[in-house]
Amino acid sequence: MKVSSIRPHRRLRVFALLVLLGISIRIISKLALFSRNLQHIRSSKINTKHTFYPSKNHTGIIEFTGKTWMSFTDIDSPGVYRACVPRPSDAKLLSAITGGIVEESQGMTVIHCLSLCIDRGYTYTALGRGTQCLCGNIQDKDSELYLGDYQDSRFCDTPCGGEAHYSCGGKHYLSIYRTSVPDQRCVDVKLKPKGSLPLVALASYPRSGNTWTRQLIEKASGIRTGSTMWRHEMKVAISKKVFLGGNINYKLQRTICIKSHSHKVQDIKEFKGAILLIRNPYRTLVAEVFRRLMIVKNKNLTAVLKYFKSEDWNAFVDVQINDWRDTALNWINNTPKILVVHYEELEDNTFKEIHRMMDFLNVFTTDNRIKCAIQEHPSSKSTGLSLGNYFRKTRVYLTNNPFSDSQQELIDRNIEMVNATLNIKGLTPLPAYSVTVF
Template sequence: MFNSRHFAARMYRYKGVVLVVFALCATSFYLGRYMHDKDTASHNGPGPKLEKSLGDSPALPVGHADKPLDASLVMDQVRSRGRPKPLTSRPAASHFVSALNKTWMTWTDIDSPGVYRACVPRPKDSVSMSEVVTGGLVEKSSTMTITHCLSSCISLGFTYAALSHGTECYCSDVKGESPLLKYMESALCDLPCPGEPRYHCGGREYMSLYRTSVPDPRCSRIELKPAGSLPLIALASYPRSGNTWTRQLIERGTGLLTGSVHWKHEKDMAISSKIFPGGNVDYQSKQTICVKSHLSDPAHIKTFEGAVLLIRNPYSALVAEIFRRQMLDQEKSADETVKYFDSQEWRRFAENQAQSWRNMAVRWITNSRRIHVAHYENLQENTYEELARIVRFLDVSVQKQRILCAIQEYPSSKATGVALGNHGRKTRVYLTKNPFPTDVRALVDENIKQVNATLIEHKLTPLPRDYSVEVF
């Protein structure tokens, strides 16, 4: 049977001269933007998620210097410039280190043409290659760049672009549980792109995989329902507990937009206009499948007909929240923020916010008419099963391909592992020591025990067993 896209892919190879010119122009564009802003590169925090949209960071590894505490730089697109980060970029301060291998080009613009996924195994033979990489080899060029390969695959309508051997560009679509999405460490893709040697275009046995901007038809259609047609259900969490990522999963998994109780504040932000358009409407209009809330007032809770309560280890959430407040709200540098953890102000914050974390959980559990508890760590570990449970609670039928599409569009850090560092964050900072003093840890642990006892009392899923500072 004639396959128009495969034919187009073959014909596309003969447009080399035009494409090289396009690639050089695109590369020049990105390089120009980078050079224009390079003096602020180390100051800029992470942009939107590389999967992408905005989201929350995963569990933080805490411990010794050889097993550092992930400090969760959570800047959420505020300082995004849409420029690539060079291979040689390193933080200036000596007491924190970058968490990512700078071996790929990343885009942090919401309207970017593609986003990095990971380094993936290259199929061993031609038969496996044709089965896994559905579009096949599109071009082999001595001037290959990431931008060029992405543009080629986008023009052919493919959802993924893969670079290998430094010079090869492949295009593919994904259906079901594809072996193409077996994420490996990015350092394995170690061959420079000949057209832009600062970045890597796969390896000899691996491929650098990018998600293009082409919509995946399995879960790309997401709608806003007419006013009054849906129950008012909250997606409640303490800040930095994965609410944004979970909203992304829910929208793709149900085909329905989510809202926010903070809509008046967020409606003019890029997160609403580009990422969560459901956040532009009054959440009480009952047009969205669920509504983000970081509030814990009992009167507020009782306005909802039900709630999905998202709980994250407080040791992770508190550190992540400090980085958000310091670097986003107060525009402090990474170096200044790391030093903050030695202050008395940090101690007071940790003590107060540990109680706020407890109140958020206990009040929603005890005041909700009906509730489903989702633990962030479980959602990271078993995304398909946990998302399916949330979708069922929201009274939406579970469609396997839609759920698979959702978790492929927004993979967890457990899936991507070291490939993306902290759930796709462009820039990460790691603390080199545990920032929680012993007496503060005792207070946090006591709050953890109270939340767990409340969960058990209400016959809800208990906290994961590793809710302690040692697990990091």
């Protein structure tokens, strides 16, 4: 009787031990996967702060929450997030993403997928349905997978199997990352021989898109751009890697155009021509405040917002709107050959505006090279929906109108002066600038 009564308890103990063993194995597997992902993150210098999707609070500040993509802070990172885009139908998937599905795994991570595509020589990584890694070369607008079709990144809502705090696409969407593999259509960008190019400026008031325009011009033309601030640029890490033409004396005439923020007539007259880039002053003035205080002086957001309520802000507007006006008027009136490009038009019709600049610079290029330039350096407006910044730079957090009525009257008068001069000279008039951008 005793023997028969003990055996069921032994069986129960054995069963319990087996259950505990199974749980232990699963825990060990999860810890190993976590360890591998942690090593990926540490080795790739990734910004893992969840601080994006904007919502407007009572102070007028954009707050960022629920960021679902991986962002990198290293210049030599393995990739960069581009967009959430609609997933092509299964019948068209392989024609849209030339490398197809290279791996499907419950432990999929962004870094792992990027590595797979880089090893295979592809320029783009696409992640789908939480487990799929796809690789390909997205060539142009005719592709089934067009990067211009940006969607809100919340549609890419399926967590990656191996790192649930990031999304790997969705049921009907793909998370797209640009890999570090060079795009051969526009990778070749060189300096020209000494003295071979005329001095042509790329002139603008600060925060008018000069850097972005330089990137587009370099990729589209295959020729480096320079800078009147070359002594400063040669000391900046990103310039040493991105703008090699900005590291040499621009007077050597080896670059296709030269960045300038000067509005002094004596500086302007050394150039044979200029592309004048003009942007809505209501945007540029605010952006310049954020640059000076947050980037140059390392002030926090609270300090910047207080600035917009101070007398210093009033003085800043009084001085800087004159500089915005003088930058436009002095280049228009003192340059023998000029092309006016409006930043807003460059955002809306990038392909057409690059063609205009190439014609002005007397550079022969191809449509495919221009498409490559746009794909490599998309406008903040085109990426705004996917990145959640609603068509504004992510560092510009102000949403309420900071301009008083008297400031608006002053700015509008200066806008009218610039527009009148453009019309007299037969140049492209300004778009309808107003304070309603806030």
